[in-house]
Amino acid sequence: MRSLVMATAGLLFTASLGERALAQSSTAPLTAAAPVATATPRESALTLAEVLSSIDRDHPAVAAARQDQAAARGDRTAADGGFDTAFRTRVAGTPLSYYRNFRVDTVVEQPTALWGSTVFGGYRLGRGDVPDYDGKQLTNELGEVRAGLVVPTIRNGPIDRRRANRERGALGETAAGEALRAATLDVKRVGGLRYWEWVAAGKRREIARTLLDIALKRDDQIASRVVRGDLSPIERTENARVILQRRVQLVAQDRGLQQAAIELSQYYRAPGGGPVVPSDDRLPALEEPTVWPAEALPTATARALAERPDVRRIALVREQARVEADLANNQRLPALDFQVVVSKDFGGGIATRRPVELEGQVLLDVPIQNRQANGRAEAARAALARVAEQERGARDRVTAEVRDARSASELARSRLALARQEVEISAELERAEWLRFAAGDTTLLVVNLREQATFDARLRQVDALAECQRALMLLRAAMGSLK
Numbered sequence: 001m002r003s004l005v006m007a008t009a010g011l012l013f014t015a016s017l018g019e020r021a022l023a024q025s026s027t028a029p030l031t032a033a034a035p036v037a038t039a040t041p042r043e044s045a046l047t048l049a050e051v052l053s054s055i056d057r058d059h060p061a062v063a064a065a066r067q068d069q070a071a072a073r074g075d076r077t078a079a080d081g082g083f084d085t086a087f088r089t090r091v092a093g094t095p096l097s098y099y100r101n102f103r104v105d106t107v108v109e110q111p112t113a114l115w116g117s118t119v120f121g122g123y124r125l126g127r128g129d130v131p132d133y134d135g136k137q138l139t140n141e142l143g144e145v146r147a148g149l150v151v152p153t154i155r156n157g158p159i160d161r162r163r164a165n166r167e168r169g170a171l172g173e174t175a176a177g178e179a180l181r182a183a184t185l186d187v188k189r190v191g192g193l194r195y196w197e198w199v200a201a202g203k204r205r206e207i208a209r210t211l212l213d214i215a216l217k218r219d220d221q222i223a224s225r226v227v228r229g230d231l232s233p234i235e236r237t238e239n240a241r242v243i244l245q246r247r248v249q250l251v252a253q254d255r256g257l258q259q260a261a262i263e264l265s266q267y268y269r270a271p272g273g274g275p276v277v278p279s280d281d282r283l284p285a286l287e288e289p290t291v292w293p294a295e296a297l298p299t300a301t302a303r304a305l306a307e308r309p310d311v312r313r314i315a316l317v318r319e320q321a322r323v324e325a326d327l328a329n330n331q332r333l334p335a336l337d338f339q340v341v342v343s344k345d346f347g348g349g350i351a352t353r354r355p356v357e358l359e360g361q362v363l364l365d366v367p368i369q370n371r372q373a374n375g376r377a378e379a380a381r382a383a384l385a386r387v388a389e390q391e392r393g394a395r396d397r398v399t400a401e402v403r404d405a406r407s408a409s410e411l412a413r414s415r416l417a418l419a420r421q422e423v424e425i426s427a428e429l430e431r432a433e434w435l436r437f438a439a440g441d442t443t444l445l446v447v448n449l450r451e452q453a454t455f456d457a458r459l460r461q462v463d464a465l466a467e468c469q470r471a472l473m474l475l476r477a478a479m480g481s482l483k
Contacts, residue, residue: 044281044282045282045283045284045285046195046268046278046282046283046284047284048192048195048196050268051191051192051195051264051267051268052188052191052192052482052483054267054268054269054270054276055184055187055188055191055267055269056184056188057269057271058269058270058271058272058273059187059191059267059269059273060273061183061186061187062180062183062184062187063273064183065176065179065180065183065184066180068176068179068180069173069176069177069179069180071176072169072172072173072175072176073173073176075169075172075173076166076169076170076172076173077169078169079165079166079168079169079170080166080169082111082161082162082165082166083110083111083112083113083162083166085108085109085110086108086109086110087106087107087108088106088107088108088109089104089105089106089107090103090104090105090106091103091104091105092104092105094128098129099128099129099130099131100128100129101126101127101128101129101130101137101138102126102127102128103124103125103126103127103137104123104124104125104126104143105122105123105124106122106123106124107120107121107122108120108121108122111162113162113163113166115151115152115153115157115158116151116152116156116157116159116160116162116163117149117150117151117152118149118150119147119148119149120147120148120149120150121145121146121147121148122145122146122147123143123144123145123146124139124143124144124146125139125142125143125144126138126139126143127139127141139345139349139353140345140346140347140348140349140350140353140354141346141347141348141349142345142346142347143345143346143347144343144344144345144346144353145343145344145346146341146342146343146344147341147342147343148339148340148341148342149339149340150337150338150339151337151338151339152335152336152337153336153337153338154333154334154335154336155330155331155333155334155335155336155365156330156335156337157330158326158330159323159326159327159330160327160330161327164323164324164326164327167323168320168323168324171316171317171319171320171323172316172320174316175313175316175317175320178309178310178312178313178316179309179313180309181309182308182309182310182313185309185310185477185480185482186477187267188477188482189473189474189477189482190267191264191266191267191268192470192473192477192482193470193473193474194260194263194264194266194267195264195267195268196286196466196469196470196473197260197263197264197466197470198257198260198261198263198264198278198283199283199284199286199466199469200260200286200462200463200465200466201253201256201257201259201260201261202257202260202280202283202286203283203286203462203465204253204256204257204459204462205250205253205254205256205257207253207455207458207459207462208246208249208250208252208253208455209250209253211246211249211451211455212243212246212247212249212250214451215239215242215243215246215448216243218239219236219239219240219243222235222236222239222444223236231444235443235444238443238444238445238448239444239448242448249455257280261277261278261280262277264277264278265277265278286462286465286466286469287465288416288465288468288469289468289469289472292409292413292472293409293475293476293479297402297403297406300402300406300479301398301399301402301403303479303480304398304399304401304402304478304479304480305395305398305399307479307480307481308398308478308479308480309480310394310398311391311394311395311398314387314390314391314394315391317387317390318384318387318388318391321380321383321384321386321387322384324380324383324384325377325380325381325383325384327380328373328376328377328379328380328381329377329380331373331376331377332367332370332373332374332377334364334365334366334367335363335364335365335366336362336363336364336365337362337363337365338360338361338362338363339360339361339362339363340358340359340360340361341358341359341360341361342356342357342358342359343356343357343359344356344357398478401474401478402475402478402479404474404478405471405474405475405477405478405479406475408467408471408474408475409468409471409472409474409475412464412467412468412470412471413468415464415467416461416464416465416467416468418464419457419460419461419463419464420461420464422457422460422461423454423457423458423461426450426453426454426456426457427454429450429453429454430447430450430451430453430454433446433447433450434447
C-alpha cells in the first residue's frame with residue numbers, strides 16, 4: 001500500500017514539474033537574459049518596436065504636436081513677411097480749380113536685415129499748374145526717377161521689430177520641433193510601460209493556468225485513491241476547493257490581461273490611427289534586459305540635459321524672451337535716422353529740374369517720458385526671468401528623473417535576484433512537501449499551500465522582470481534616448 005501511495009504521489013509531483021519549468025532560469029546569472037517561460041516567441045509576437053513605431057505614426061498626441069509644429073512654421077513665414085517688398089502708388093488730380101494738375105507717385109520699398117536699413121526706388125510724374133510754392137509737385141515731361149536709402153543708427157539699428165520677429169519665428173519653429181520630440185518621448189514612455197504591463201499580465205495568466213491544470217490533472221488520481229481507500233475523502237474535497245480557488249485566480253488574471261491589452265491599445269494603433277487591442281497569441285516572452293546603461297551618473301545626467309527635448313525647448317523659449325527683451329531695451333533709446341535720396345527728371349521741361357539731385361536728411365526723435373517703452377522693457381525682463389526660472393526647474397527635474405531611474409534600475413535587478421532565489425526555495429519546499437505527502441507524513445492541504453506559495457513567488461518573479469523592463473524604459477526616457 002505504501003509503495004502505491006508513493007508511486008501515485010510521484011505521478012502527482014511529476015505533473016507539477018511543468019509549472020516549475022517556468023522558473024528554471026531563476027538561477028541564471030543576473031547579466032544574462034532570463035525568460036520566465038522557455039517557449040520561443042512566435043514570429044507574430046508583438047514587439048516593443050512595433051508599438052513605438054505606431055506611436056510615431058498615428059498617436060493623436062503626436063499628431064497634435066505636429067500641427068503645433070506646422071503652426072510655428074506658419075508663424076515663421078509670417079515673420080519673414082516683414083521683409084516683403086512693398087509697392088505703393090498714389091494718383092491725385094485737381095480737375096476743377098484755378099490750378100489744374102495731375103500727379104502720380106509710385107514707390108517700391110525693400111526692408112533689409114542690414115542694420116535695419118531700407119532701400120527704395122520710385123517714379124513720380126506731375127503735370128499741370130500749381131502755385132509757385134508747390135513747384136516740387138511738378139516734373140518734366142517723362143517724370144522723375146528716384147532711389148534712396150534709410151539707415152537707423154540707434155533705435156531700430158542693432159535690432160528692430162522685423163528682425164526680432166524673424167528671429168523669434170525661427171526660434172519658435174525649432175522649439176516646436178523640440179516640443180514634438182518631447183510629446184513623442186512622453187507618449188512612448190507611457191506606451192512602453194503599458195506594453196510591459198501587458199506582457200507581464202500574459203505571463204501571470206499563463207502561470208495561473210498552469211497551476212489550475214495541475215489541480216485538474218490530479219483530481220482523477222485522487223478520486224481513484226479515495227475509492228481504493230488510500231486517501232481520506234477529505235483530500236478530494238480539499239482538491240475541489242483548490243480547483244475553485246485556482247479558477248478564481250485564473251479569472252482574475254484573465255481580467256488583468258484584458259485590461260492591460262485595452263490600455264495598450266491606446267498606444268498601439270493601426271495605420272490611420274485606430275486603436276488595436278492585441279490578441280493573446282501575440283504575447284512575447286518576458287525576459288530580463290540584456291544590456292543596461294553603464295554610464296556614470298554625472299555623465300548620464302549631463303547627456304540627458306543635453307538631449308532631453310523638453311530642456312532644449314525651454315532653452316529656445318528663453319532665447320525668444322531674450323530677443324524680446326533686447327528689442328524692448330532698444331526702443332527706449334532715441335532715434336537717429338539718416339536718409340539719402342538721388343533723383344533725376346527726364347524729358348522736356350524746366351532746365352533747373354534736369355540735373356541729378358542728391359538730398360540727405362537726418363531725423364532725430366528723442367522720447368521725453370518714454371513710459372510705453374520703459375513699461376515694455378520691464379515686462380520683457382520679467383518674462384525673461386520667468387523663463388529662466390522655468391528652465392532651472394526643468395533641469396533640476398531632469399537631473400532628479402535620471403537619478404531616480406538609475407536607482408530604480410539598480411534596485412529592480414536586486415529585486416529580480418531575490419525573486420529568483422525565492423522561487424528556487426519555494427520550489428524546493430514544494431518538492432519536499434510532496435515527498436512527505438508520499439510518505440504519508442502530511443496532507444494535501446499542506447501540499448496545496450506549498451504550491452500556492454510557489455505560485456505567488458513566481459508572480460513576484462514576473463513582477464520583478466516587468467519592473468526591470470519598466471525601469472530600463474524609464475531610464476531611456478529620462479536620458480532622452482527612447483526612439
